[in-house]
Amino acid sequence: MNSDEIKKKAQEINQEIVEWRRYLHQHPETGFDLPVTETYLKERLQELGVEIKKNYGGSGFAAVIQGEQESPEKKTIAIRTDMDALNLQESSSRDYASQHDGKMHGCGHDAHMAMALGAAGLLQEYRSSFSGQVKFIFQPAEEIGEGAEAMLKEGVFTDEPEVDAIIGTHIGSIWSLPSGQVGYRKGPLMAAADKINIRIRGKGGHGAKPQETVDALVVGAEVVSSLQNVVSRRIDPLDSAVVSIGEFRAGSAFNIIAEEAELSGTVRSLSSETREQLPEFIEDVIEGVCLEMGADYEFEYTYGPPVLENDADFTELFIETAGKMLGEENVVEISQPTMGGEDMAFFLQEVPGTFFGLGSVNPEKGTDAPHHNPEFDVDEDVFWIGAALFTAVALKWLAG
Ligand SMILES: [Zn+2]
Ligand SMILES: [Zn+2]
Structure with missing residues (x-):
């Protein structure tokens, strides 16, 4: 599957990703107990034909796509998304604003979930073209820094298929990246x-x-x-x-x-x-x-999440893949780590991988507010990028 094909397919499903995201945005839940979110995600994965594995850490769960190509060594790459929202009152009048009083997806995890669903759809379609497995990790309780650790303790990495590498993203304004750009950093990214x-x-x-x-x-x-x-x-x-x-x-x-x-x-x-x-x-x-x-x-x-460290070799693979798809000018180095914490760090302590930034800052669309702010929103036109990069990086890594 070449980069242009994945890009085209992902752009075609952008509107579908937007719809998923809007439903999740309207139904924010916090912590480990996310029944509406969990049910919605599982229903969509079932529609896509993706095999759902057991739960880890409350509403967290794994889902797996088996590649159909034969290979002596079957490796597994994980695609991780967080699932939780914040105890925050949204100040938006948008028609997809939160319907849960005092709760809001004010960090963009709704978009992460929708983009992971997008990647699941693409990889399920491409399953005859790769060997090994893609394991989706839907993680609760990121905002309290406890979800990743809880999932690891319950065996999400060691249960079959065992995870060998991982990729994840954060959308939004954290690194001030404009809409359409992605940011990477080798080594420490978050505190x-x-x-x-x-x-x-x-x-x-x-x-x-x-x-x-x-x-x-x-x-x-x-x-x-x-x-x-x-x-x-x-x-x-x-x-x-x-x-x-x-x-x-x-x-x-x-x-x-x-x-x-x-x-x-x-x-x-x-x-x-x-x-x-x-x-x-x-x-x-x-x-x-x-x-x-x-x-x-x-x-x-x-002790909360450790320092988030991106693996240099894996990040290099990410840079090449993203450069080919988006143009090198849209793949920028994040020069300084931020003091924000992120519990993806627990996963990256176990296996190599990378956590990249997906820029969605566009003042004209009003998507430049800081995270955890009642005005926060993301640029929905960049969702295909997350789904396409998850897909392309997973396929490239599995191909060795
Ligand atoms: Zn947050
Ligand atoms: Zn976040």
Whole structure:
């Protein structure tokens, strides 16, 4: 199957992909439990004649297309899409806007699913022309960074057919790519994204008698500002990290000194060495401040997705395939990794593969809003690119 043929077929089914995406966009669900999404995807896959395997991680599941060519060594490539939406109120008046109050596909995972269905249709049609297997991985709970890990634990990679390589994409404005361009990067593309919880215990009392108290709110404020020094003073300036406190809860009334303060935040890093050091650096700060001010603390560091690392050889195969199909000028290198996290990283830790960016920024169409914003939308005219690249890269990789 040559590149031009795949491109033409994918362009022909773009409108169908749009319809799938719009249904999914109207029915956003969050976390692991995505019954409407799961049912819809399985129905479409059944219509396409694709074999559905078991569920992994709640509503997550696998589906497989067997190539019909004989070959002594049957390899398997996975095509991965996330499935979940956000707890966010969509502010759109578009006729395909969310019908689920307070939930929205504000990250583009609806488009990922629809493009994966598109690729499933194409690969099912081409199955007489390749050997090996394509395993589709429909993954829940990406936004909370837990879905990929849960699917791996339940055996999605080790159950037959075992997965040897993987490809996935993120559409939208993350890398500011204009509509129609794709972005690649060898090596680290996205950051490890961990979570911290801090509970500070002081001694509450009357607002007029601070000398009899240990003010947990003041201790917490000091911890927040001292944590800024972790990145600026303890991390190699040539490396990158982020420590951001996003929640701070303390106090019950204007004239009462707070007994407790609760803080939570996100910690991002781009190398495993830095990531290993961060829990200790952070706890040093909390311990120092609490000791100085006479407070106690509890500190919890929760590891999320690791650094997302794209395999160099696989990415080279992707670049060649995309260049041939879209023209080299539309295949651009993402020069810097982003500090955003993405749990595709768990899959890429197990097997080689690549996660590429699919640009859909077009101000005239209003598709330039940031992700996780109530105005977010994607350019539906680029969907064929995702379906075509999934297909072409899978076929090229399976051909060896
Ligand atoms: Zn997101
Ligand atoms: Zn996303």
